[in-house]
Amino acid sequence: MTHADARGASVSDAHVIPLHADRTGARTRWRLGGAAAGPEPVAPEPVAPAPAPAPAPEAEAVADWEEPLAEALAFLRRRLTGDYTVDDFGFDAELTDNVLLPALRPLYERWFRVETIGMHHVPDTGGALIVANHSGTFPLDSLMTAVALHDDHPAQRHLRMLGADLMFKLPVLGSLARKQGSTLACSPDAERLMSAGELVGVWPEGFKGIGKPFRDRYKLQRFGRGGFVSAALRTGVPIIPCSIVGAEEIYPKIGDIAPLARLFGAPYFPVTPTFPHLGPLGLVPLPSKWYIEFGEPICTEGLGVTEADDPMLVFNLTDQVRETIQHTLYRLLSQRRNAFLG
Amino acid sequence: MAPSVVLVTGVSRFLGGHLAARLAANPDIDRVLGVDTVPPPRDLLRRMGRAEFVRADIRNPLISKVIEHASVDTVVHASLSANPGSSGGRATMKEMNVIGTMQLLAACQKAPTVRRMVLKSTTSVYGSSPRDPALFDETTTPKDLPSGGYAKDAVEIEGYLRGFGRRRPDVSVTVLRFSNFIGPRIDTVLTRYFALPVIPTVLGYDARVQLLHEEDALAVLERATSHDIPGVYNVAADGVLLLSQAIRRAGRVPLPVPSGAVGPVSRLFRSARLVDFSPEQMRFLNFGRVVDTGRLRRQFGFTPRWTTTQAFDDYVRGRALRPVISAEQIESVERGVLAAARSLR
CATH class of the missing domain: 3.40.1130.10 (Glycerol-3-phosphate (1)-acyltransferase)
Structure with missing residues (x-):
C-alpha cells in the first residue's frame, strides 16, 4: 500500500511508475499487448466457458462449464420471475x-x-x-x-x-x-x-x-x-x-451547436473531431x-x-x-x- | 382515550366499511355511524354489525345535524375517491372530494363535541417527477405540485384541514398519507391494472412502486381513531418493487407503450372499462414514488406487517390471478435446458 508514496516521490522525475504491478501484470500499458488477460473471476459470465487445461480429466471439464451455465440459467429465472430485491x-x-x-x-x-x-x-x-x-x-x-x-x-x-x-x-x-x-x-x-x-x-x-x-x-x-x-x-x-x-x-468537444441543444433540451450539443459528421462512428x-x-x-x-x-x-x-x-x-x-x- | 361516538365517511367502500366494522367490534366505543351516498354492499353491511348506516351526502348541510344529534367526538374522513369512473366522472369526483370535505369540516367546526379528526389522504400529494428526492418525508415540498386529479384534490383537502386545525386548536388532527393499497380484497386502480393479462407500461421507464397491504391500512386507520396521535404521517410498507418486477412476479406480460402513445392507449383502456387511468397515474407509472416511514414507526407507533413484496404476493395469491407465464413454466424450461446441455457432454 505504498503506491501513493511511490507516486509522490516520483513527482520530480516525470516518469509513470507502473502501479498495481502485481494485480495488473497481465494488463500491460499497451492496449494490444493486454489481450492475454485471463477471464475475470468477479462475475459469473453466462458465456465463454473457459477451455479446460489440456490434460484435465473429462469430469472436471464438464463441471467447468456446467456450473456457469446453471448459474446463468438460475439468474435468468430469477430475473424473469421478479425474484430479486431493489x-x-x-x-x-x-x-x-x-x-x-x-x-x-x-x-x-x-x-x-x-x-x-x-x-x-x-x-x-x-x-x-x-x-x-x-x-x-x-x-x-x-x-x-x-x-x-x-x-x-x-x-x-x-x-x-x-x-x-x-x-x-x-x-x-x-x-x-x-x-x-x-x-x-x-x-x-x-x-x-x-x-x-x-x-x-x-x-x-x-x-x-x-x-x-x-x-x-x-x-x-x-x-x-x-x-x-x-x-x-x-x-x-x-x-x-x-x-x-x-x-x-x-470525446474532445471542439464545438457546440446551441440551436440543436435547445431543440433537444440538452445542455449542449457537442461537436468532436468525429461527431456528428461520422454519424454513429463518432460515438466511439x-x-x-x-x-x-x-x-x-x-x-x-x-x-x-x-x-x-x-x-x-x-x-x-x-x-x-x-x-x-x-x-x-x-x-x-x-x-x-x-x-x-x- | 377511546372515542365514544365515531363517524366514518365513505363506508360503502372497502376501507371505510371495514374500518366501521372493526370499530363496531370494539366494546369501548359506544356508537359507530357510517355515512355514504350509496348503501354499502350487503356483505359489507353484515360485517359492520352494530354500526349504523346513515345515507347522507357530506355536501349537504344535513351532515351537521347528524354530527350534532349523535354528539360525535371522532370523525374519520375516509371517503376520498381516487377513481373518477366509480364516482361518476371527474367533475363529480372533485365535487365529492373537495366540496364534500369543506362541508364536513364546516359542520365539525360548529360541533363542540368533536375532539378528533382523522383524514385518509394519499402520498400522491408529493407528485411524481424526476426532480424529486428518492424518498419523500412528511416535510418534503414537491418540485412539481400535482396539477390535477385526485392528487390535487388531496393537496387542497389537506390545506382545508390545516385551516380547520387553526380554527379549532382543541381538535387533534391526524393526516394519514397512504401509499397505493394492494391486497386480495380491496379494489383500486392498481389492483385492476395488475389483473390485466397484458399490462401497458411506459417505454423506457421503470417506476419504483411502494405499496401497503389493505389490512395494514385498516390497522393504521383504527389506531389513529382510537388513540390520540396528531400529526402528518406517511403510511407505506417497507421495501420497493420495480414496476417491471411486479409485472413479472404476477406472471403478466408487459406491453411497453412509447410515451407519445400513452394518452390514446389510456383512453382506450378507459372506454373499454378495463382500467381508468388518469394523467397523474401515468406519471406515477413513469417515475414512481417512495416515502420515508420513519415517523410512522417512531411517533405513530406502527410497523406494517407486510412488506411491499409480501403484500403484492398476497394480492396475487388472494385474487388467484392465473399467470400468463408461470414460474413453474420458467423453471421447467430451465431444467430442460440444463438436462439437454448435460446430455450433450
Whole structure:
C-alpha cells in the first residue's frame, strides 16, 4: 500500500511508475499487448466457458462449464420471475453485478486501460463521499469510477452516484441509472445514502465540467455551492478527493451547436473531431489511457452538524477539495507522456 | 382515550366499511355511524354489525345535524375517491372530494363535541417527477405540485384541514398519507391494472412502486381513531418493487407503450372499462414514488406487517390471478435446458 508514496516521490522525475504491478501484470500499458488477460473471476459470465487445461480429466471439464451455465440459467429465472430485491432508491445490485458492470468492464480494462492509484484511501466499510472532476462530454468517467471501486477495491464496493435531474428524465438511461445505484443529486438523498454507510460519488462541476470545451481540459470549473460538503459534515463521513485523468480526451468537444441543444433540451450539443459528421462512428470514444487517483480522505467527524451551517467553513472545505483535485490532476498530467499511451 | 361516538365517511367502500366494522367490534366505543351516498354492499353491511348506516351526502348541510344529534367526538374522513369512473366522472369526483370535505369540516367546526379528526389522504400529494428526492418525508415540498386529479384534490383537502386545525386548536388532527393499497380484497386502480393479462407500461421507464397491504391500512386507520396521535404521517410498507418486477412476479406480460402513445392507449383502456387511468397515474407509472416511514414507526407507533413484496404476493395469491407465464413454466424450461446441455457432454 505504498503506491501513493511511490507516486509522490516520483513527482520530480516525470516518469509513470507502473502501479498495481502485481494485480495488473497481465494488463500491460499497451492496449494490444493486454489481450492475454485471463477471464475475470468477479462475475459469473453466462458465456465463454473457459477451455479446460489440456490434460484435465473429462469430469472436471464438464463441471467447468456446467456450473456457469446453471448459474446463468438460475439468474435468468430469477430475473424473469421478479425474484430479486431493489432498495428504496431503485438500486438493483444483482443486475449491476451481473449485467451492467460486465458490460462496462471491456471498456474499463481494454479500451481505457484504467489504472487506479490510492485505492487504500477508500474505506472497506461505512459511508464516504468521493468527489471527482467531471469531463468527457458523456459521463463515462463516473461509470469508470464505479467499475474501479467494484473491481479494484478489496471490498468490491458499489458506488452510489449522484446525478443531474436531466438524466432521470430520460427514458431507458434514467431507469438504468437508478438500477445501477444512481440517484438525484440533492442533500436528502446524499445524506440518506451516506448515513446508511454507502459510498457516494459526486461530480460537483456538473454540466459545466463535463461539457467544457477541449481547450479548457483539466481546468476545474466552479464546484457548485458546496452542498456536498455540508452533506458530508452533517453525516460525518470522510470526503475522498478523486482525480480522473484521461476522460478529457475521449470525446474532445471542439464545438457546440446551441440551436440543436435547445431543440433537444440538452445542455449542449457537442461537436468532436468525429461527431456528428461520422454519424454513429463518432460515438466511439477515443481510446485514451486513464488514471484514477483517490487522495487522502478529509475527515469531517470532529466537525459537526453546526459546522454544516457555517458557510465560511463549507466554502473553505470545498476549496480545499477542489485544490487537492486540481493539483493531483497537474501532477498526473506532468507524469503522463502521451494521452493515448500513458 | 377511546372515542365514544365515531363517524366514518365513505363506508360503502372497502376501507371505510371495514374500518366501521372493526370499530363496531370494539366494546369501548359506544356508537359507530357510517355515512355514504350509496348503501354499502350487503356483505359489507353484515360485517359492520352494530354500526349504523346513515345515507347522507357530506355536501349537504344535513351532515351537521347528524354530527350534532349523535354528539360525535371522532370523525374519520375516509371517503376520498381516487377513481373518477366509480364516482361518476371527474367533475363529480372533485365535487365529492373537495366540496364534500369543506362541508364536513364546516359542520365539525360548529360541533363542540368533536375532539378528533382523522383524514385518509394519499402520498400522491408529493407528485411524481424526476426532480424529486428518492424518498419523500412528511416535510418534503414537491418540485412539481400535482396539477390535477385526485392528487390535487388531496393537496387542497389537506390545506382545508390545516385551516380547520387553526380554527379549532382543541381538535387533534391526524393526516394519514397512504401509499397505493394492494391486497386480495380491496379494489383500486392498481389492483385492476395488475389483473390485466397484458399490462401497458411506459417505454423506457421503470417506476419504483411502494405499496401497503389493505389490512395494514385498516390497522393504521383504527389506531389513529382510537388513540390520540396528531400529526402528518406517511403510511407505506417497507421495501420497493420495480414496476417491471411486479409485472413479472404476477406472471403478466408487459406491453411497453412509447410515451407519445400513452394518452390514446389510456383512453382506450378507459372506454373499454378495463382500467381508468388518469394523467397523474401515468406519471406515477413513469417515475414512481417512495416515502420515508420513519415517523410512522417512531411517533405513530406502527410497523406494517407486510412488506411491499409480501403484500403484492398476497394480492396475487388472494385474487388467484392465473399467470400468463408461470414460474413453474420458467423453471421447467430451465431444467430442460440444463438436462439437454448435460446430455450433450
